[in-house]
Every structure is written in structure tokens, then in C-alpha cells.
């Protein structure tokens with residue numbers, strides 16, 4: 047039997063790192079087993095639903111490059127894949143449980159339920175949840191009250207005793223955690239399956255859909271583990287074969303608490319805004335709670351899709367390490383071509399006003415884009431995030447403010463000497479551009495080295511004032527490449543301005 051797995055988010059918030067981990071593991075599972083990956087929107091909570099969150103879901107996964115085989119946007123044999131469009135089905139199945147005596151109508155008003163809660167609180171009672179008040183209403187009476195228009199919910203009858211009167215226990219198997227046992231008395235008493243407005247609750251809709259959509263494996267976060275006994279009871283009540291459950295290890299912050307905004311970026315939107323690459327996020331997230339080969343860190347999505355297996359999952363929670371993710375990000379930045387990196391970082395370049403304020407992508411000249419693209423070589427090795435890239439390149443696009451004279455002076459030297467050194471640099475500039483075209487960085491380097499030797503000056507001393515004059519700073523991207531990209535005229539103009547500073551006292 048081929049496998050079918052699903053990601054079943056509720057569009058009540060932005061896509062979060064925990065959610066994409068669940069989606070990714072399901073995608074990897076489907077790919078590693080040659081199965082199908084389904085997206086199902088669990089939008090039954092209409093009060094918290096927002097179309098913006100649904101859009102965020104599609105945007106996030108398009109950005110990540112994770113696609114489903116079936117889902118609301120791509121259709122499939124089990125459509126619709128949106129729970130709010132499947133209401134009739136849930137009603138039908140809730141009624142089926144009513145007929146089988148596995149569920150019952152509860153006519154309690156929300157006011158009554160609130161009163162019990164308040165009474166228990168006042169009496170400091172340990173009991174929580176529904177008091178099973180309507181569990182024993184006779185069928186005829188229940189039907190009559192429903193017909194007369196009384197409002198009701200449908201609740202699941204959780205078995206409390208076995209036929210031999212021993213306390214009922216629910217058992218299910220989890221592929222990662224093994225056999226699990228749960229006392230029925232510890233399950234939320236008779237939870238609502240169908241609300242009075244006719245909408246299902248998560249439990250009913252989730253089980254009906256997993257069954258009807260032929261889901262074979264449920265890989266979801268461990269926080270859902272406490273719902274699973276209830277789901278196991280529901281499968282039994284319907285007489286359906288449950289899927290294989292596999293609850294994924296939790297994702298924690300460094301402090302051992304569930305990963306949240308307090309720890310740093312948590313929504314994918316935020317990671318994206320901070321200049322992470324999808325490849326980094328996927329590679330790192332895929333390793334959260336999963337061990338592959340010892341000592342190997344870098345995997346593409348397709349490699350992971352071949353290697354993934356539930357046997358490689360850890361039971362222990364995974365700790366989300368932002369430093370490690372940064373390492374992945376800088377790795378994937380390094381793997382990009384100049385053209386790719388320029389395109390990826392361009393929005394930040396524009397936002398930072400690199401090409402002047404008011405410039406947008408459309409008004410960039412070809413020359414500006416060419417220079418920006420070529421400049422990627424200068425910063426690729428030093429950028430951890432996309433916005434770091436334009437941040438280091440300001441001096442290529444506008445004249446950097448030149449610092450005061452002291453900044454130009456090498457160690458154990460003085461202003462007069464710095465002036466002489468910079469002059470030496472200036473004299474070399476035309477030779478870097480034989481026939482008006484720039485020599486290679488290596489050729490420039492050799493010329494500078496030769497000059498330093500010939501003039502008996504330290505290479506570092508010769509370069510320091512030149513670097514400050516060209517880039518405006520003692521610390522900068524590679525100098526020779528900067529000279530090459532700026533061209534002879536701009537270099538000479540900057541050096542002349544710097545010489546004026548050094549000539550003063």
C-alpha cells in the first residue's frame with residue numbers, strides 16, 4: 047500500500063518553525079517512501095480564521111519550495127481539502143455515531159457549563175471539563191428535544207468501564223514512542239464533536255478526513271499526543287483502522303522551553319525578513335530531532351527526501367540553535383552565483399538606499415546592476431544574512447565620507463609618511479588599468495608587492511592609506527577587487543581627496 051501523509055494546519059496564525067518542521071517531515075516521509083503528501087486546511091475555528099494566514103501559508107511554502115501532491119490549490123481525488131467546505135460530511139458522521147450509541151446530544155447551555163466551572167472553582171474541586179449531565183438522556187427524549195428545535199452539541203461517549211467493570215484504558219501505538227496506554231478517566235470527559243452551530247471540532251473533522259483521505263501515517267508535533275487517545279477511541283467507535291501515529295520530538299529554545307518569539311525569529315516570515323535563505327532553513331529544520339550520517343551537516347532537500355526515515359528520529363526534544371542556523375545561512379550564501387546573490391539581496395540594497403534614495407528595482411541602470419552583481423565576489427565570504435551584503439558595499443555606489451588624517455596612518459608611522467605612501471599608491475593606479483581595462487586582482491596584487499619591495503616599505507603600510515582612501519575605512523572588502531570595480535578615474539579622485547586631507551596639518 048502506498049503511503050499518504052498530510053500537513054493539516056489551522057490558518058489561525060503565521061506559519062511557524064514548528065509547523066514547517068511538521069510539513070517538511072511529512073514531505074520527506076512521502077518522498078522517501080514514494081507516497082503522497084497532502085495539504086488540508088483545518089479552518090473549522092471560524093472565529094480565529096483569517097484569510098491573511100491562509101495566504102501566508104501558500105507564500106511560505108512557495109518560498110521554501112515545498113509542494114504538496116494534493117491540496118486546496120492543486121486539487122486531487124479527495125477534494126475539497128478545506129474543512130469548512132466539508133461540513134455535511136462531519137454532520138453525517140456525527141449522526142452515525144449518535145445512531146451507534148457512541149455519541150449523544152448535550153442540551154446544556156453555555157451558561158450551565160460556565161456555572162459548573164465556577165462552582166468547582168469555588169469548591170477547589172479537582173474535576174475539570176464536562177460533568178456528563180446529558181450522557182444518559184433516553185434516545186426518544188433526545189430525538190424529541192432535537193426535533194422541537196432545542197439547541198445541542200454532539201459529544202463522544204468515552205467508555206468508562208469495560209464489560210467486566212474494570213476501568214477502561216485506551217492503547218495505541220506510536221512509531222517513535224512505542225506502545226502508549228492512557229486511562230480513559232484521564233481523557234477530557236466526553237468532548238464535543240459537533241458544535242451547536244453545526245461545525246465540527248478539531249477531533250471529529252481531523253479523524254473523518256484522515257480516514258476519508260486515506261491517510262496512512264500521521265506525523266505531527268508531540269503537543270498533539272494528548273489528543274491521540276481520544277482519536278484512538280473515535281477510530282474504534284467508527285470501526286475504522288487508525289493510521290500509524292508518529293509524534294515528532296518537540297522543538298525547544300536553548301532554555302528548554304517551547305520555541306517561541308521570546309527566543310528570536312519564530313515565524314517563517316520573520317526569518318525571511320531577516321535575510322535567511324530557504325535552503326538554510328530547510329536543511330537546518332530537517333535535522334531538528336533527526337540524525338543522519340555522523341559528522342555530515344549539509345543536505346539538499348532531495349537528498350533528505352531519499353534518506354529520511356522514522357528510525358532516524360530522536361525521542362528527545364530538539365534544541366533550536368540560532369547560531370547553527372546562521373552557519374547554514376552563510377554556507378548557502380557562499381553557494382550562490384553572483385547573479386543569484388545579487389537578485390536575492392537586491393530588495394535590501396534598495397531598502398538601504400544603496401543606489402540612492404527613491405531608487406527602486408525598476409529604475410536601476412544596467413550599469414548599477416552590473417556593478418552590484420560583480421561586487422558579490424567581494425562580500426560573499428563575509429555575509430551571514432542577505433542584508434549584510436549591501437551593507438558592506440556602500441563605498442562602491444557613492445563617495446564614502448573620508449575620515450580624519452589619523453585614520454590613514456599605519457602603525458609606528460606619521461602623517462607625512464602616510465602622505466608619501468598614499469602618493470606611491472596613486473602613482474601605481476594607472477598601471478592597474480593597462481589600455482583602460484582593469485588588470486586581474488592577482489596582477490594588481492603582484493604589482494603592489496613588487497612596488498613595496500622596490501621601495502623597501504612594508505606591504506601593509508603601503509596598503510593602509512590606500513584602503514582608507516578608496517573605501518573610507520580601515521576594514522573593508524578586498525581592496526584590489528574594489529579598485530578594479532571602481533575604475534581608474536574614481537580611484538584617482540578619491541586618492542586626491544585623501545591626499546588633500548593628509549597634506550593639511
Ligand code: GLU
Pocket residue numbers: 054055056088248252265266270
Ligand atoms: N489542525 C491541527 C494543527 O493546527 C492539526 C494537528 C494534527 O496534525 O492532527 O496543527
Ligand code: ZN
Pocket residue numbers: 151152153154178179180181
Ligand atoms: Zn449536557
